[in-house]
Amino acid sequence: MISGQLDAVIPMLCVTLAGLVVLLAEAFRGRDERMPIGGLAIIGLLGAGAATMLLWDSGAEDSFGVVSADKFGLFVNLILVVVGLLTVIFSSQTIERDKLPAGEYYAVMLFAIVGMMLMGQATDLLVIFLALETMSIAVYILTGMRRDQQQSTEAAFKYFLLGAFASSFFLYGIAFLYGVTGTTNIDAMSTKIAAQAMSANPMILLGVGLLIVGFAFKIAAVPFHMWSPDAYEGAPTVVTGFMSTGVKAAAVAAFVRVFLKGLDPLILDWAPVLWWIAAATMIVGTVVGVAQTSVKRMLAYSSIAHGGYILAGLIAGNEAGKAAILFYLAAYALTNMGAFGVIALLGTRERANDDLRDYAGLWHSHPGLATLMTFFLLSLGGFPPTAGFVAKWYVFSAVIGATETGSIDTAAATGGYTLAIIGLLSSVVSVFFYLRIVVMMYMTDRDARPVPPPVPAIAMAGLIISLIGVLYLGVLPTRLIDFAQASISTIF
Amino acid sequence: MATDALLFYAFAGVTVIGALLVVSQKNPVYSVLSLIGAFFGLAGLYVGLEAPFVAVVQIIIYAGAIMVLFLFVVMLLNVPREDAAEWDRSHPLYRPMAVRIGAAMAVLLALELGWALSRATDIGGAVNAEPNERISSVAELGEVLFTRYMFAFEVTSILIIAAMVGAVVLARKRQE
Structure with a gap:
């Protein structure tokens, strides 16, 4: 391409450029002129997607020193492009309805995607931190963009404060690791730790612990999940x-790269800690989710629980586990975008319509949306033949495989089997709250509440595309699994 | 060596006490002034680390420019003294909650330290066989910033533009 050095960052450059063009377009837009700003964002994201594919095919493993275009990062890039495209497609209605500033909204969203892509591709802790901050700051802004709603502002503020704490923990962890190993590069760190057998050093363990806290905050793992239900509920649904x-995919990608590559020699130290976090995340996310009456909040807890399943793959730490994480992220991204897309389309300017009661009789007023929502919920619950089923099956089989080969501790209560059983039980419990919405939609009569607004065609198309993805991954997952395995084989 | 250690503890003490005063003062102006004290302590620590440039920048930019802005904002907005009675329960920064979150973070850090120390068998062992390279002069700093850390430097610009756009969006007057 342009020059070997820049290849690795072309996807990010495309999205950055799109963000800047969107800003300029907004600046030169006349007061009442209508401009297809979302279209510019879509063009940028498609460009990034195309660049990612080209880099994939060219097999270029070249890097910028701190950024690597390896297949792992590119796989995550593709997930993020899909998430971005779906977000843009679902956003137009929200922007119109809530009178959000379109140019700024899309620009900040694109900058968030740049940060996310960089998190997946960066191979240096310093750059990962910058990427994390770029992503987080942009997402805080998006959360608080509905300024006429107190709930939105409050959510953004809480998210910002706790996120700032998390970032400082993360940075502190990097400082300790740098102090001990003398490098921020993940590869160099791994060789150094392995060569000097530093697992006995308290400083490096402190660094590892602080990094776990920072990442756990970003993927909303228990006990660092306090911000997420509030932030998820207060933010505009899209x-x-x-x-x-997106945030979860990016944070998990960086988590996997740092822990399974840089800190792999210390796996016996951190895996038990993550075991407890993963188990608590699955249990709390599910149990508290059952008690929610707001669908948005319920899906927030469901998203916490899904973070736990992804962590289970990280603990497995074997080939299957790493590939399972990538597959899970893809399946989860499509499904969750779809589910939140449906919720966003049901809202009106006055009410978010996200109460469980609002879904009563949806089948009668919006049969299409009700059908789509059913499939997304079944996928979240892990029913065959949807993507969610394959993803969960893959993760737990990786955990059991790792236990059998002895790569995770089988002794004591914190073994792989226990983790798999906790995961399966919590999935079964979570089915209860997903099916509760389905029952609401089909079997309850609509009361006197106003009927939700009609759905724009483009958003419907986006939902149908997500549904096709969910079913495709559920019925014919092998192709994506092969891709996922190819991705992880290049970096580990 | 003894002087080194002594200076370290002195400056570290100034920093920690300054930081504690920032959160415990009721009058926001005192808080800002304590923060300046904490920054001076930090600058002293940087000198101890043989990073004079960072120390000077810390004083000029943080203790100087940014804190003056803080002070002006506090004075121009005429922020009232914090009064417990004024903390409304629905306020997003509802005080007991803020204290609880802070306490939770402190417990978390203590737990971390406990975990690291309990698993470590070699406390006080050699940390890093070969010492980290020293980059102390401005020239050296400039060189690594525009060679090895070039990419990180450029990424910061995206971070800043996102933050700027956000500040404008969140702070501007509502048009309606």
Whole structure:
């Protein structure tokens, strides 16, 4: 392409350029002139997607020193492009309805995607931190964009404060690791730790612990999940979908790269800690989710629980586990974007219409939306033949496989089997709250509440595309699994 | 060596006490002034680390420019003294909640430290066999910033533009 050095960052450059063009377009837009600003964002994202594919095919493993265009990062890039495209498609209605500033909204969203892509591709802790901050700051802004709603502002503020804490923990962890190993590069760190057998050093463990806290905050793992239900509920629903999929995918990608590559020699130290976090995340996310009456909040807890399943793959730490994480992220992104897309389309300017009661009799007023929502919920619950089923099956089989080969501790209560059983039980419990919405939609009569607004065609098309993805991954998952395995084989 | 350690503890003490005063003062102006004290302590620590440039920048930019802005904002907005009675329960920064979150973070850090120390068997062992390279002079700093950390430097610009756009969006007057 342009020059070997820049190849690795072309997808990010495309999205950055799109963000800047969107800003300029907004600046030169006449007062009442209508401009297809979302279209510019879509062009940029498609460009990034195309660049990612080209880099994939060219097999270029070249890097910028701190950014690598390896297949792992590119896989995550593709997930993020899909998340971005769906977000743009669902956003137009929200922007119109809530009178959000379109140019700024899309620009900030694109900058968030740049940060996310960089998190997946960066191979240096310093750059990962910058990427994390770029993503987080942009997402705080998106959360608080509905300024006429107190709930939105409050959510953004809480998210910002707790996120700032998390970032400082993360940075502190990097400082300790740099102090001990003398490098921020993930590869160099791994060789150094392995060569000097530093697992006995308290400083490096402190660094590892602080990094776990920072990442756990970003993927909303228990006990660092306090911000997420509030932030998810207060943010505009489309942004909630974007946050719950994009932020999670990016943070998990960086988590996997740092822990399974840089800190792999210390796996015996950190895996038990993550075991407890993953188990608590699955249990709390599910149990508290059952008690919610707001669908948005319920899906926030469901998203916490899904973070737990993804962490289970990280604990497995084997080939299957890493590939399972990538597959899970893809399946979860499509499903959750779809589910939040449906919720966003049901809202009106006055009410979010996200109460469980609002879904009563949806089948009669919006049969299409009700059908789509049913499939997304079944996928979240892990029913065959949807993507969610394959993803969960893949993760738990990786955990059991790792236990059998002895790569995770089988002794004591914190073994792989226990984790798999907790995961399966919590999935079964979570089915209760997903099916509760389905029962509401089909079997309850509509009361006197106003009928939700009609659905724009483009948003419907976006939902149908997500549904096709969910079913495709559920019925014929092998192709994506092969891709996922190819991706992880290049970096680990 | 003894002087080194002594200076370290002195400056660290100034920093920690300054930081504690920032959160415990009722009058926001005092808080800002304590923060300046904490920044001076930090600058002293940087000198101890043989990073004079960072120390000077810390004083000029943080203790100087940014804190003056803080002070002006506090004075121009005429922020009232915090009064417990004025903390409304629905306020997003509802005080007991803020204290609870802070306490939770402190417990978290203590737990971390406990975990690291309990798993470590070699406390006080050699940390890093070969010492980290020293980059102290302005020239050296400029060189690594525009060679090795070039990409990180450029990424910061995206971070800043996102933050700027956000500040404008969140702070401007509502048009309606």
